[in-house]
Amino acid sequence: MPSKTDGFIRLPLVMPFVDLARSRGVDIASTLDRFELTREDIANPDRSVHAEVIYGLTNGLAKATKDPHFGFHVAEAFDIRQWQPTKDAFQRARTVGDFYTRFLLAVPQQASSVRHVLEVSADTATYTVNRLVRTRNQPEHVEGFGLGLHLRLLRQLLRDRWNGEQVSLLTPFPQAVPKTPLGVAVTQSNITGLGVRFPSHWLLLPVRQGTAAMETENTPVPEELSIVSALRTAARPQLEKRDLSLDDFAKELGMSPARLKATLQAQNTTFPREIKRLRIDVASELLRGSSTTVSDIGRQLGYNDQSHFARFFRSQTGLSPLEYRNKQLR
Incomplete structure (x- = not known):
C-alpha cells in the first residue's frame, strides 16, 4: 500500500546540480524561487520534496545552462566517495x-x-x-x-x-x-x-576494498572523469580557434601534457576526439536552442567556410546543420 512518503526525494540530492549551474553563471536564487525553494532548503538534510519538484528544478537548471547533457555532466563531477x-x-x-x-x-x-x-x-x-x-x-x-x-x-x-x-x-x-x-x-x-x-x-570479479583504494590509484576514475569535464569546460570558450593543442590545456589544467594524454587514454578517448565531440555538442545546442545562423555557428566553432562546417557536422551526425535544426523544430 502506498505511504504518504511515496514519490518523495531528499532535497539535498539536487545540490550538485545547483553547484554546477552556479559555476556556469546561472542565477540560482531566481530558479529556486520558481519552485518556492531557497538555498537553505537545499542544504537541509531533513527536507524532502516530491519527484515532480525535483524533475522540474533540474530541468530548469539544465535549460538555464543550455546544456543538453547537464545531468550527465553533474554526475561526472559528483563525489561518489562521499555519498x-x-x-x-x-x-x-x-x-x-x-x-x-x-x-x-x-x-x-x-x-x-x-x-x-x-x-x-x-x-x-x-x-x-x-x-x-x-x-x-x-x-x-x-x-x-x-x-x-x-x-x-x-x-x-x-x-x-x-x-x-x-x-x-x-x-x-x-x-x-x-x-x-x-x-x-x-x-x-x-x-x-x-x-x-x-x-x-x-x-x-573482485573489487579493491575501501575508499582509500579509490584515492590511491595512479589514475583514479573520478579524477579522470572530472579532468575530461574540466577539459571540455576550458575548451568551450576557445572553439573558434583551429589550433587548439593538448599542451595548452594541460598547462591550464595544472598538469603535464603526458598526464593529460594518459588520463584521456584511460577514458578510451583523445584530445582531438574530445574537441570534436565538444564542437558537435555545442553546434547541436545552438541549432536547437537559438536562432543563430549556420554560418555564425560554424565561425564560433572555427569554421569560416560554411560548407566545411556542414560537411563536418554531417560526418558526425548524419544530418546537415539545417536538416538537424528542422528535425528539432518538428
Whole structure:
C-alpha cells in the first residue's frame, strides 16, 4: 500500500546540480524561487520534496545552462566517495556483484520515487532504476545524472578490466547523454527509468576494498572523469580557434601534457576526439536552442567556410546543420 512518503526525494540530492549551474553563471536564487525553494532548503538534510519538484528544478537548471547533457555532466563531477550508499558499498564489497547488492539495499533510503533492481541472466546483468510515480515534468536530467553515475560506478569497479564495447545504457531519454560516453552504446528504450547492461560474469570479479583504494590509484576514475569535464569546460570558450593543442590545456589544467594524454587514454578517448565531440555538442545546442545562423555557428566553432562546417557536422551526425535544426523544430 502506498505511504504518504511515496514519490518523495531528499532535497539535498539536487545540490550538485545547483553547484554546477552556479559555476556556469546561472542565477540560482531566481530558479529556486520558481519552485518556492531557497538555498537553505537545499542544504537541509531533513527536507524532502516530491519527484515532480525535483524533475522540474533540474530541468530548469539544465535549460538555464543550455546544456543538453547537464545531468550527465553533474554526475561526472559528483563525489561518489562521499555519498553514503556508494561509500559503504565500496568499503565492504568484495566482488562487483557484492557491491551492487549492498548499493541496492542502501539507496532506497534516499528516495521513495524509484525502485532499484539487479536482473541477472546467463549472459547479461542489468541494473535498472525504475520510476514509481507519474509526473508532468519529465525526469530527463535526473535520468542523465543516473546514467552518468552508474557508468562511473561500473567503470570504477572494473578499473583496468573495463571494456565499454560490452556495456549499454538503456533510457527513454538518449538525448540526455553524450553519443558514446566511455565507448558504450546508448539505446533508446521504453522502460520507465534507466538501465545499465553488462556481461553477467563481471559480477564475479573482485573489487579493491575501501575508499582509500579509490584515492590511491595512479589514475583514479573520478579524477579522470572530472579532468575530461574540466577539459571540455576550458575548451568551450576557445572553439573558434583551429589550433587548439593538448599542451595548452594541460598547462591550464595544472598538469603535464603526458598526464593529460594518459588520463584521456584511460577514458578510451583523445584530445582531438574530445574537441570534436565538444564542437558537435555545442553546434547541436545552438541549432536547437537559438536562432543563430549556420554560418555564425560554424565561425564560433572555427569554421569560416560554411560548407566545411556542414560537411563536418554531417560526418558526425548524419544530418546537415539545417536538416538537424528542422528535425528539432518538428
